[in-house]
Amino acid sequence: xxxxxxxxxxxxxxxxxxxxxxxxxxxxxxxxxxxxxxxxxxxxxxxxxxxxxxxxxxxxxxxxxxxxxxxxxxxxxxxxxxxxxxxxxxxxxxxxxxxxxxxxxxxxxxxxxxxxxxxxxxxxxxxxxxxxxxxxxxxxxxxxxxxxxxxxxxxxxxxxxxxxxxxxxxxxxxxxxxxxxxxxxxxxxxxxxxxxxxxxxxxxxxxxxxxxxxxxxxxxxxxxxxxxxxxxxxxxxxxxxxxxxxxxxxxxxxxxxxxxxxxxx
Amino acid sequence: xxxxxxxxxxxxxxxxxxxxxxxxxxxxxxxxxxxxxxxxxxxxxxxxxxxxxxxxxxxxxxxxxxxxxxxxxxxxxxxxxxxxxxxxxxxxxxxxxxxxxxxxxxxxxxxxxxxxxxxxxxxxxxxxxxxxxxxxxxxxxxxxxxxxxxxxxxxxxxxxxxxxxxxxxxxxxxxxxxxxxxxxxxxxxxxxxxxxxxxxxxxxxxxxxxxxxxxxxxxxxxxxxxxxxxxxxxxxxxxxxxxxxxxxxxxxxxxxxxxxxxxxxxxx
Numbered sequence: 001x002x003x004x005x006x007x008x009x010x011x012x013x014x015x016x017x018x019x020x021x022x023x024x025x026x027x028x029x030x031x032x033x034x035x036x037x038x039x040x041x042x043x044x045x046x047x048x049x050x051x052x053x054x055x056x057x058x059x060x061x062x063x064x065x066x067x068x069x070x071x072x073x074x075x076x077x078x079x080x081x082x083x084x085x086x087x088x089x090x091x092x093x094x095x096x097x098x099x100x101x102x103x104x105x106x107x108x109x110x111x112x113x114x115x116x117x118x119x120x121x122x123x124x125x126x127x128x129x130x131x132x133x134x135x136x137x138x139x140x141x142x143x144x145x146x147x148x149x150x151x152x153x154x155x156x157x158x159x160x161x162x163x164x165x166x167x168x169x170x171x172x173x174x175x176x177x178x179x180x181x182x183x184x185x186x187x188x189x190x191x192x193x194x195x196x197x198x199x200x201x202x203x204x205x206x207x208x209x210x211x212x213x214x215x216x217x218x219x220x221x222x223x224x225x226x227x228x229x230x231x232x233x234x235x236x237x238x239x240x241x242x243x244x245x246x247x248x249x250x251x252x253x254x255x256x257x258x259x260x261x262x263x264x265x
Numbered sequence: 266x267x268x269x270x271x272x273x274x275x276x277x278x279x280x281x282x283x284x285x286x287x288x289x290x291x292x293x294x295x296x297x298x299x300x301x302x303x304x305x306x307x308x309x310x311x312x313x314x315x316x317x318x319x320x321x322x323x324x325x326x327x328x329x330x331x332x333x334x335x336x337x338x339x340x341x342x343x344x345x346x347x348x349x350x351x352x353x354x355x356x357x358x359x360x361x362x363x364x365x366x367x368x369x370x371x372x373x374x375x376x377x378x379x380x381x382x383x384x385x386x387x388x389x390x391x392x393x394x395x396x397x398x399x400x401x402x403x404x405x406x407x408x409x410x411x412x413x414x415x416x417x418x419x420x421x422x423x424x425x426x427x428x429x430x431x432x433x434x435x436x437x438x439x440x441x442x443x444x445x446x447x448x449x450x451x452x453x454x455x456x457x458x459x460x461x462x463x464x465x466x467x468x469x470x471x472x473x474x475x476x477x478x479x480x481x482x483x484x485x486x487x488x489x490x491x492x493x494x495x496x497x498x499x500x501x502x503x504x505x506x507x508x509x510x511x512x513x514x515x516x517x518x519x520x521x522x523x524x525x526x527x528x529x530x531x532x533x
Contacts, residue, residue, distance in 0.1 A: 085421065091444070100439070103439070
């Protein structure tokens with residue numbers, strides 16, 4: 001497999017309150033171009049750290065990261081990042097937020113506006129272009145957050161539990177929208193979630209991470225045909241089998257993570 | 266107060282009550298003067314009104330008012346601009362800010378009234394000494410506002426801008442500055458009355474013109490009507506400029522949730 005993104009022997013440590021915490025240790029992973037990869041793991045296993053490393057915001061303590069064959073040093077404009085908290089700028093309207101990456105690239109006003117409005121309409125937010133983030137619901141803001149990253153067309157999009165704080169129905173609708181957007185653009189997506197069902201429903205492959213220090217425990221392809229019907233996918237035979245198999249891998253890690261908390265507190 | 270939130274009728278009602286309250290105070294004062302209290306010490310609304318009219322017709326009211334407003338304005342502008350500029354520079358130069366910190370705290374700790382006589386020695390009894398005095402009061406307010414505001418910018422806002430391809434300069438102009446704008450605007454708002462205080466203190470110390478000078482002069486001559494008239498004019502001036510600043514604030518911070526959050530909640 002020719003990877004667009006390849007990580008080899010990645011480690012990352014933090015020092016907090018004089019103690020060294022090993023967030024990631026010897027993690028290796030390859031992501032194919034156009035792939036939808038989801039990552040699950042117990043809380044605190046370094047999932048978010050992993051995305052911070054790939055985005056170039058943090059340097060790894062050890063190991064190598066390559067994007068399209070070139071080492072990743074610092075932020076890379078070809079790698080977009082949708083963070084967990086919605087970071088829409090409160091002083092910009094929805095449209096101005098979506099335009100932000102185009103604005104800093106010097107794209108002309110009219111073109112910027114056209115692209116922003118098109119994306120806003122595509123995710124069903126038409127009519128809310130001139131609303132400020134505080135005038136939008138959580139689900140609307142998160143959609144804005146995602147299309148802001150899509151607007152400048154990065155090849156790889158990192159997503160850190162983008163639907164985490166949303167209610168079940170909104171999540172389902174946004175997952176469905178995300179799959180449609182992905183299907184249309186065929187970006188490479190690395191998507192972190194704590195929801196195993198979400199991981200299976202969306203992914204080409206699901207990565208299970210170990211408890212801290214995080215490394216790849218197993219990788220499991222999802223043999224469900226696309227386009228997928230997310231609203232009925234739970235009845236799918238493949239969905240259940242993949243889910244059960246992944247849960248077997250994940251369960252022991254979740255228990256181990258819980259053990260660590262108990263002993264450390 | 267955001268009047269559009271209240272609706273037209275509610276706004277008129279509020280205005281009527283405010284006017285009524287103000288009128289009631291004046292009425293009580295007027296009735297008490299000469300009966301309960303001696304107008305020689307406390308003057309009375311009608312005396313003040315008569316005095317103000319005379320003063321205005323004679324032309325000295327506007328002459329003195331203009332001097333004070335000029336001092337206030339230039340002091341405010343000088344202090345505001347330099348405060349923002351130094352705040353911006355020090356927010357970027359962490360080490361320099363740490364070195365300077367105790368000196369800034371010490372300088373800000375000086376009671377400005379104590380500096381007024383020195384400023385008059387250094388800058389003369391003309392308008393310059395009042396402008397400088399006013400600007401030192403405004404400077405520290407806007408400096409701290411800008412500095413703290415820029416320091417308090419959510420790091421994630423800047424990181425995500427970097428990921429989206431913004432340069433350091435763009436991050437400053439398009440992220441840090443707007444994120445810090447509520448702090449800066451708040452400091453500018455608080456600073457306005459301080460600029461006036463600076464100008465008036467300066468005029469109290471030594472001056473030959475200005476409303477502060479007039480108030481001082483009248484007080485020294487036991488002309489309470491003259492003194493209170495001057496104070497009243499200052500009050501009205503501050504109210505007027507504050508109204509202007511409120512408008513500016515509403516425009517600059519139009520993105521902030523006001524009492525309208527219920528409407529936003531409605532959407533979710």
